[in-house]
Amino acid sequence: MRTKIVAGNWKMNKTSAEAKALTSEVISLHGAEVKSPTKVILCVPFPFLQQSKEQTANTPVAVGAQNCSEHESGAYTGEVSAAMLKSLGIPYVILGHSERRQYFQESGAQLARKVDRALAHQLIPIFCCGEPLEIREQGTHEALVRKQVAEGLFHLAPEAISGIIIAYEPVWAIGTGKTATTQQAQDMHAVIRKELAGKYGNVVSEKIPILYGGSVKPDNARELFSCPDVDGGLVGGASLKARDFVDIIKGA
Ligand code: PGA
Secondary structure, three states, rough: OOEEEEEOOOOOOOOOOHHHHHHHHHHHHHHHHHOOOOOEEEEOOOHHHHHHHHOOOOOOOOEOOOOOOOOOOOOOOOOOOHHHHOOOOEEEEEEEEEEHHHOOOOOHHHHHHHHHHHHOOOEEEEEEEEOOHHHEEEEEEEEHHHHHHHHHHHHHHHHHHOEEEEEEEHHHHHOOOOOHHHHHHEEEEEEEEEEEHHHOOHHHHHOOOOEOOOOOOOOHHHHHOOOOOOOOOEEEEHHHHHHHHHHHHHOO
16 A cells, blocks of 8 residues: 655745745644644745745654756756755655746756756655646547656666656646546556556556646545545645645545
8 A cells, every 4th residue: 555645836936934834834734633644745945945844843744845956066057956955854856847847848858867866865756747738638648648757767777766756747737726537537647557567567666656736625635536546646726725735635
């Protein structure tokens, strides 16, 4: 059995004071109401990592970043390295979110290098994949997602990929209020797991958590997370409200 994981992706939201308040509200609601061993991760903007990390010390809530550089260090103004995240004690980093792929032209090859940098510093990548609406409508969504997974991850050795988290996020469901049906989610998660099994074998593929993302809400979380291959969620909008986020965790 894979442990369920619920990760919040705050994206580019909140001020320092708001981030502090949200983190502490999540910690207190979680502490009072959640008894399950579901892993909880808050992926906060870079400037708030240290603060959220300190607030969550000695709690079951972990902190992650939303991106890192594909370079080790050097003259890359404005970038943040995996080594920097590691030095703050941050264990997780989202890589290849569709907003990064779309607005910052992150390519499969670049993401493979980011994955390598993260793993070199013992960070756990939350590697995102997912198709835009037009690809879904063309019916080539499975092929695209298989390609994204292969490009970003299939250079890894079995021991390395075993430590990764994958998030399937159909782009048409992100921030739109339009969630994939449980069947659509389960079908794609099964495709991803089969692809992993084809490359690495069943033992490895059964270990890898695959999260669903795209308009996860308190009222659809339980049903989505009950699918056999859906191991939790990557939550955007609803992670900005502690009440909703903790209700989603309770659905896992
Ligand atoms: P959403 O975002 O929950 O607001 O749809 C999910 C994500 O982009 O990670």
